[in-house]
Amino acid sequence: MINEKFVMSFSGGKDSILALYRMIKLGYIPVALLTTIKKEEDKSWTHGLTKGLLLKVSESLSIPLITVECNVSEYETKFEEALHKAKELGATICAYGDIDIQEHMNWDIDRCTSVGIKAKFPLWKENREKLVYEFIDTGFTTVIKTVNLKYLDHKFLGKKLTEELVLKIKETDADICGENGEYHTFVINGPIFKSPITFTEKGKVVDNGYAHLIIE
Template identity: 30%
Template structure:
């Protein structure tokens, strides 16, 4: 009797809680195997795009997962065409390194337009997108993450949706209790982004030092975190 090998999967890794919990979720399954992480990095800033996580922290996260990291480099002034070309090249590189790899997982939770956008791009490239957390109740999911040992900090806050004072705070039960009612518990509407420092997907915690919080583009409050 033949035994089916697990499906190799590439994971879109932002350095935040949703990507980290997606990795943890996939590792509970026997039918898939995450073989690598893929992150979009803004070349001029050497930081994860949108999250603003330092590249050194990103690499420490990858080491803690025990997985190789692929980086899609994009310019600071990046339109959809440039982004999609960089991602397509990264997927080609991944397939060349892992023959048979044609599936990529995302940590999206409930935004149908984002899911449809990823599905279209993956279809053009001949890849299969996976959404292991999609449709989960985000209030329950946020508390499940915390109870499961995930530790993270808010590294970016959209001040048009949430007060800048939340930037830098621990993603914990106290934070969830303090969030205004209109803010999603997982920040799925872009209210905030996180930087993960520990959790069941890591072999060891990452020691981070909190730096300054600065306002960018008159809207986004970024709190810098570096390795200690």
Template identity: 30%
Template sequence: MALPRSEDGLVLMWSGGKDAMLALDVLHSQSPRRVGALLTTVTADEERVTMHGTPLSLVERQADALNVPLHVMRVPPQPPNEVYEARLEAALTPLLENGFSTVVAGDLFLDDVRAYREALIESVGATALFPLWGRDTTWLAQRFSTRGYRAVVTAVDTTQLDSSFVGRTYDDSFLEDLPDAVDPCGEKGAFHTFVSDGPPFAASVPVAETGRDTTGRIHTVRLRATGEEA
């Protein structure tokens, strides 16, 4: 099926987590431009969002609730840079051919991550946009809460944060319990989230826990939509 034509459209790199949602929120509140496509990266073996561990089926429900088309990029587990870069070019090319010109990312303050992403996006002929860049992360965490978003912590890097934080709701209590060394938005990879509700959602995506993966450095919670069979 042919992709819809977009004039100067925005593609948002979409993990399903709070930073991607905040990028959409801040952009839509401060600019007339609108996100016309979401691009999610999942591992080809498990169909789960890389790093976050969220099943693709939940991200599809998010996209439906946001009424934004979802495009999926599949990669092997822990792909080398050249594989990731080739897959990203293949995923972005048809979007660029249909008028999308800007790729939005929710990066916050890590210069090396931004530099790599910016160079990669520009190499395929697109412009990179970072609407959250340099903003105070405490303010962003508070905005997420006061705007009425809801999220669950899907993954924790146990070298930075105790595994007891995985599966918790991302709320004021969670933020109060974070060690001082951990950024409230988890920008250094201490934790990742899945957003289940918020102002742009036509319907919430309530989730239930079906188990946990606690082997290795990254501990994750396995989620399914409430009402689905485990």
């Protein structure tokens, strides 16, 4: 058993959940989920999840939530402030769900270095397709929350990510894992959840080339 404490950089999507699951299985102890929220808006960056939904996930996982409310200009500073909070809780590591985009990894490492903790990447450089199937086969349930309309039709919104749906995504020539932003997901159940996350669909909206499922 490792018993080293970590904070999870958490989007609510499949990659961060899979990374969290792997860390826990290895014996690391999560002290918090760290999620960035758009300043003066009740939604997270990239995945557009309300604070209420994130708190539901936090409760189901039995892991406290640290929210970073910020705009673009203060994103780095506020993220590091949140890492300091996690460090006070005993975290010596921040784990990330990034797979193979070097620019993202560099940013993550810089934030951790500035605060004096380690950065860990449980999924780094693994095959994207295998990771998607591992996520599904492990028993997690996720719905597609956002799609990039350059790659995927808005009809994918709200669909559960199954092996059959993965094949349909593959047929569009979009990246099967959505690592380049082709789609984002919201994980609602799985082996580390005490209970499934319930939500209400409030419609769909198109903004700047992306279609989003509005849920509360």
